[in-house]
Structures are given as C-alpha cells and as structure tokens.
Amino acid sequence: MNIEEMKELLVNACKVLAFAGQKDGIWGHVSLRLPQKDLFLMKPWGFGLEEVTAEDVITVNLDGQKVEGTRKIHTEVPLHSEILRARPEVNCVIHTHPLAPIAFSALDVPLLPLSNECCVFYEELPVYSACTDLIREKSRGEEVAQCLGGSRAVILRNHGIVTAGTTVGEAVMWALFLDRACQTQLLAMQSGGPKCWSTREDALGRKAKQGGVPGDGRMDAAFAYYVRQMKLGGCCQ
Template sequence: MDEDLKRRMIEAGRILEQAGQGDWTRGHLSVRVPGAADRFYMKASKIGLEEMTLDNIITVGLDGEKIEGEHGRHNEVFIHSELLRARPDVNAVVHTHAPHAVSFSALGKPLQAIGHPGAIFAEGLPVFSETTELITTSERGRAVAAALGAHGAMLLQNHGLVTAAPTIEQAVYLALSLENACMMQLWVEAAGGAKALGKPDDIKAKRKHMFREEMFKATFAYLVRRLTRG
C-alpha cells in the first residue's frame, strides 16, 4: 500500500505550500514506487499542493501515462517521468513556481552563497534556458533531465525550480533552501550586489554541514511539527 510514503508526500505538499511555493494548483511532486522502478506516485492536477490525500494521489508510468487514480495528471508530468528515467539514484522530484527562484532566474546571474542556503548549491546550479514554456512533452522532459545532469537542484528560467533526490525529505529540503538562497540574493542585488562573501573554504565547509542526510530528516520532521502547530 505504501501508505506511509504517501503520507510523507502529503506532508511534503503542505510544507511546500506553507513555505510559499504553492502557485495555486500548479506545483507538483512525485515519489518512485518502492519495488517498482518504472512507476511513481504523483500529486494530481487541479488541486493545491496542500490538498493531497491518500485517495487523490495518482500512479504514473515512466512514459508519462496514468496507471491508477481518478484524478487528472499534470501536463508537466514529463519533468518527473524523464528525470526518474534518467536518474536511477533519484526517487523523489519536486517542481514548483517558487516566486523568488523565478525572479532570481530572470537576473541571468550565478547564485552566490549569501547565507547558508546558498552554500548548499556551491557545487553548481544548472539553469534550463532552452524554453521558458511548460514542460509538456517527453522530449522537453529529457532536455530538463539532461540540463540537471548529476545535480540535485536546478532553475527553469522564468518558470520555476526542480529538485531531485533519493528521498522526498531531501527533495523538499533542497526546494526550500534554493528558494531562500534566491530570496537572499535578490535582496542583496537590490541593495547593489554582494560586496562581501565567505572564503571558498568556508563555503565548502558550510555545504558539507548543510548537505547531510541527518539534516534533511531533522528539517523535514521539524517542518511537519510546525504544520501541526498551524
């Protein structure tokens, strides 16, 4: 039944929405079905990220076709199907139209490690700029997967962010961290641009501290507790 995994997807959706990444009904997330590498659970279309339930999560194949579920499938399913196809190490994908990430992508500038969240992406943040349109074909999905390469997060220029990770906890952590990093740099850019940045060795050390399994899990658990506090 994989009910626990679906419950974590539901929590992930509520966390992303609470963090300001819900673009009405437009964001989505997926998790590969354990023991069935060629299919994944995904949020349905026409509902908010915070409206997922055990009953409305759909099951989709790597060709992007719905296998199970009564609710509709997002047009941008191919971000998930092609990423999960290209990356056997990835089990969870998040795509949102996070407003700071979208705004930052319009600057056409590399992301800087203004604070801790920025340090997480110090090893590179790919930007998909082939089109700013929706990713509605498997061909475009493959192009997004190619742009992501072996990274865990990327920007879709003038569109949104994508994160891909072994676990949903990590994918959410990266999505929230990337949005915060973009927000911080937008503030700094608005104030004239960064004049002081940490030493490369400091940033490397910070990345190591911030990019840990324990950190992904503890942060997710905290965010779930915060949800229940309202």
C-alpha cells in the same frame, strides 16, 4: 513503508511546500518513486499543494501515463518521469514556481555563497534555458534531466525550480533552501549589491554541513521538523 504511508509522505511534502510559501494555485507537483522502480506516485492536477489528500494521489509509469487513481494527471509529468528515468538513485522530484528563484533567474547572474542556503547550491545550480514554456513533451523532460545532471536542483529560467532527492526530505528541503538562497541574493542586490561572500573553501565546507550528503538522513530530520510545524499551524519561513 507501505503504499498508504508513501501516499501520506507525498501529501506531507505537498503541504510543507505550500506552508513554506511555494503554493501557486493548483500548480506545482511532487512525485515519489514506488518500490517497483518504473512506477511513481504523483500529486494530481486540479488541486492545490495544500489541499491534496492521500485519496487524490495517482500512480504513473515512466512513460508518463497514469496507471491508477481517479484524479487527472499534470501535463508537466515528463519533468518527473524523465528525471526518475535518468537518475536511478533519485526517489523524489519536486517542481514548484517560487517567485524569488524565478525573478533571480531573469537576472542571469550566478548564485553567490552569501548564506548557508546559498552554499548548498555552490557550483551546483544549473539553469535550464532551452525554453521557458511548460515541460509537457518527453524531449523537453529529457533536456531538463540532462541539464540537472547529478545536481540537487535546476532552475527553469523564467518558470520555476526542480529538485531531485534520494528521499522526500531531501527534495523538499532543497526546494526550501533554493527559495531562501535566491531571496537572500535578491535582498543583497536590492541593498546596493553584495560586497563580500564566502571563500570557495568555506563555501564548499558549508555546502555539505547545511545541505547534507544525499542519503545521510539530515534533510529527513529537517523535513520532519517542518511537518510538525505545519501540523501545529506554525510558521515555516
């Protein structure tokens, strides 16, 4: 894949996230590692996820400095640079502010295996609580990367979510799944509270089936569906 195709891929990720309900004004961002392992593409500041184009995409190094592109860089770049530095197998990092995970994180309860999407994060959903401010400093980015560990996603309490995939499809789909998982548990809690959920054995089995195994291509196929839906103007939810 050449750099122009990678920029288009990043733009499609941004647009699918927006289309699936994760847009938040000009905030939220996606990064994609370049073959030169210490460089990555990133959505610029000042544009919504839904309106960014390939020409707007900037190139950034692992020190969080823009090295190419005319648009401005997001101040929360350490989220991306420090996760990409800490996780060599990760190629795509996403940070968005979906309402359900933010509200869910304020309740300080574990995510129960109530649905397929909930099971994807079963026993694998760290919550970063050291601060609730924007992640603008390298040290904060390092803390988030450490909290994320080897997981697919981390919730930034009272702030948003971060997902990390070996592919763009994984990072996007896990962002969509995490939003839907939190929506499901909030709905159950609003309806009198969950009374039953999957056993640990079932939850672990469903986790791999629904969420795929990093690098197996299943999330890329799911992402391709959402790209088609987005281009058709259909409904992503």
